[in-house]
Amino acid sequence: MTKPSAEDIETLVDLFNQSDWEEMHLKIEGLELFLSNVPGARGPRAVALEAAASTGETPHEPAAPAPVVIPEGMVVVCAPNLGTFFRAPKPGSPSYVEIGQAIEEDTEICLIEVMKLFTPVRAGVAGVVHEICVNDAEMVEFDQPLAIIDPSAR
Amino acid sequence: MAVKRTLVANRGEIAVRVIRAAQALGIETVQAVSQADRDSVAARMADRVVVIGPAPSRQSYLDARLVVHAAKATGCDALHPGYGFLAERAELATLCADNGITFIGPSASTIDALGDKLRAREIAAAAGVPLAPGTDQIADAGAAVVAAKEIRYPVVIKASAGGGGRGMFVAREASDIESSFDKASAEAEEVFGDGTMYMERYIENARHVEVQVIGDGKGRVVHYGERDCSVQRRYQKVIEEAPCAAMPPHVRHELHQAAVDLLSSMKYMNAGTVEFIYDAGREAYYFIEVNTRIQVEHPVSEQVTGVDLVQAQFRIAGGERVLGRQDQIHVTRHAIECRINAEDPSRGFQPCPGRITRWRPPEGAGIRVDSHCHDGYQVPPFYDSMIAKLIVTAADRRATVARLRLALDAFQIEGLVTNLPILRGITAHPDFEANTIHTRWLEHTYLPELKMNERETVDGPH
Numbered sequence A: 001m002t003k004p005s006a007e008d009i010e011t012l013v014d015l016f017n018q019s020d021w022e023e024m025h026l027k028i029e030g031l032e033l034f035l036s037n038v039p040g041a042r043g044p045r046a047v048a049l050e051a052a053a054s055t056g057e058t059p060h061e062p063a064a065p066a067p068v069v070i071p072e073g074m075v076v077v078c079a080p081n082l083g084t085f086f087r088a089p090k091p092g093s094p095s096y097v098e099i100g101q102a103i104e105e106d107t108e109i110c111l112i113e114v115m116k117l118f119t120p121v122r123a124g125v126a127g128v129v130h131e132i133c134v135n136d137a138e139m140v141e142f143d144q145p146l147a148i149i150d151p152s153a154r
Numbered sequence B: 001m002a003v004k005r006t007l008v009a010n011r012g013e014i015a016v017r018v019i020r021a022a023q024a025l026g027i028e029t030v031q032a033v034s035q036a037d038r039d040s041v042a043a044r045m046a047d048r049v050v051v052i053g054p055a056p057s058r059q060s061y062l063d064a065r066l067v068v069h070a071a072k073a074t075g076c077d078a079l080h081p082g083y084g085f086l087a088e089r090a091e092l093a094t095l096c097a098d099n100g101i102t103f104i105g106p107s108a109s110t111i112d113a114l115g116d117k118l119r120a121r122e123i124a125a126a127a128g129v130p131l132a133p134g135t136d137q138i139a140d141a142g143a144a145v146v147a148a149k150e151i152r153y154p155v156v157i158k159a160s161a162g163g164g165g166r167g168m169f170v171a172r173e174a175s176d177i178e179s180s181f182d183k184a185s186a187e188a189e190e191v192f193g194d195g196t197m198y199m200e201r202y203i204e205n206a207r208h209v210e211v212q213v214i215g216d217g218k219g220r221v222v223h224y225g226e227r228d229c230s231v232q233r234r235y236q237k238v239i240e241e242a243p244c245a246a247m248p249p250h251v252r253h254e255l256h257q258a259a260v261d262l263l264s265s266m267k268y269m270n271a272g273t274v275e276f277i278y279d280a281g282r283e284a285y286y287f288i289e290v291n292t293r294i295q296v297e298h299p300v301s302e303q304v305t306g307v308d309l310v311q312a313q314f315r316i317a318g319g320e321r322v323l324g325r326q327d328q329i330h331v332t333r334h335a336i337e338c339r340i341n342a343e344d345p346s347r348g349f350q351p352c353p354g355r356i357t358r359w360r361p362p363e364g365a366g367i368r369v370d371s372h373c374h375d376g377y378q379v380p381p382f383y384d385s386m387i388a389k390l391i392v393t394a395a396d397r398r399a400t401v402a403r404l405r406l407a408l409d410a411f412q413i414e415g416l417v418t419n420l421p422i423l424r425g426i427t428a429h430p431d432f433e434a435n436t437i438h439t440r441w442l443e444h445t446y447l448p449e450l451k452m453n454e455r456e457t458v459d460g461p462h
Helices: A006-018 A044-054 B012-024 B041-045 B064-073 B090-098 B108-115 B117-126 B141-151 B174-192 B249-265 B298-305 B309-317 B397-410 B420-428 B430-434 B441-459
Strands: A023-028 A031-036 A075-078 A083-086 A108-114 A117-122 A127-132 A145-150 B005-008 B028-034 B048-053 B078-080 B155-159 B169-171 B197-201 B207-216 B221-233 B236-242 B269-279 B284-291 B334-341 B358-360 B367-371 B386-394 B412-414
Touching (some): A006 A023, A083 B064, A108 A145, A108 B064, B005 B012, B005 B064, B012 B028, B012 B041, B012 B367, B012 B386, B028 B041, B028 B064, B048 B064, B064 B078, B064 B090, B078 B309, B090 B108, B117 B197, B117 B249, B117 B284, B141 B155, B141 B174, B141 B197, B207 B249, B207 B284, B207 B309, B221 B298, B221 B441, B236 B298, B236 B420, B249 B269, B249 B284, B269 B309, B298 B309, B298 B334, B298 B386, B334 B397, B334 B420, B386 B397, B420 B441
Parallel strands (some): B005 B028, B028 B048
Antiparallel strands (some): A023 A031, A075 A145, A083 A108, A108 A117, B155 B169, B207 B269, B221 B236, B236 B334, B269 B284, B334 B386, B358 B412
């Protein structure tokens, strides 16, 4: 299955507007779409995250990762395994990559740690870092988006 | 300290079962799933879901590091391993302990000691539990032939690290040993990473009887009666019941005491099962092994004692003093469980994953169905083929068998092939009704009969 294009999304929004549905929640190929005609409504993941934040607890929370929207033509780098995400090789050292930085296919973009075992993750595609999707030292799940690369912006 | 939030490191019906138990106790749940199970019932029930890896279990449910990392990162203070997967790997219990997470089960050293079948035999012998005549480690086929002469044929040769019938065979004469020993040892080496073999006298026409216990880790152990799991195919249990109706009360009492003695001798912690072979003709029982986990068939013991064993697991792990007095635990009813598998009996019981188009479990008094299935559920091809456990309870064995037959008839599953017809056939068989079965009955009597009847039906009367 290919990723939905901007037109596909427009079609979906039109369909939703014509329907009598109150909410639509759609997940395709890493894209997550939440539509609602209730004022102030937010996606279920956003609500879960806010609920967690409002209790003032640590990030060690039973809250799912936030949805990531991938702009057309961009490539998402996903977690090869579950673990803790680190942007820098060591605490205090500079991050592997910054937003806007040009990178090569084999550029290391982060580390994932499982039980003290650190594995570097490579971009897998040349381009410019468009977004880092995870905060430093957060847990990432298997296949969770870590970074978005714009291969055309070079 | 009482458990506040637990990781559920398993899938299928036992994940659902563990979440229900946790919820009843007010414990928060984090469900670890593979990518194939992210939309499962357990995932929907849990407070949070963590995708720990792709569908193959080696990269998800069988990776102790991932499971413990997920527990730690989501703030869990406990981890329930269910059965299968990592449940009896000492490595998981060790990793939990090292990371300050309460493992819902015995200590790593207990799992290690009892997982080694030869060490378990030594522990049982020291506690005065009867063992079938047997050997220590056997070096090779030649040594096995010599030992078998002394023990007397038939003998069963087993892998010390084994379980579930892998790396195990029955020998009736020296040539059986010569043809199978190396193969079994190699299989044990491959599956368990240890090719060590030992031998026991093989008890013909024996029943499989096991005792459910819970220990407090300080030497106090309470039992919840026994289960009879004699309907087996290739050492895999198919139907289990409690109590063992074929056992006279004085033997039953001794058997319970043997199980309690064995596990209290090692200050056993949490739920466990002591398995025995029972020779009904001689009223003799022999120790097989201890399973250091909650078992698939635990519901029959729950049904006859009224104790929720999974809740008890959480409470005992949380340091609560939940073990009642032994004389307060009564077996008052009879219960039988059938394992319903997505498998095709006509094609060598080959697993048949697929989409369930219609799911109608039976309902009514005395009927319990433990399952993770529903209309439209896709049974993934990556895991065990068990899709449900039907547990039926009534006042005595006769009434339970009658109720079970009706419940099996009423169970409707469409879209994939299951073993339901076989279960209906077994429970309608006069031998099952008369309770004269043994662990080889299904393979040596029932299935051959079935094949013969089918042939007659196909050929038709001429």
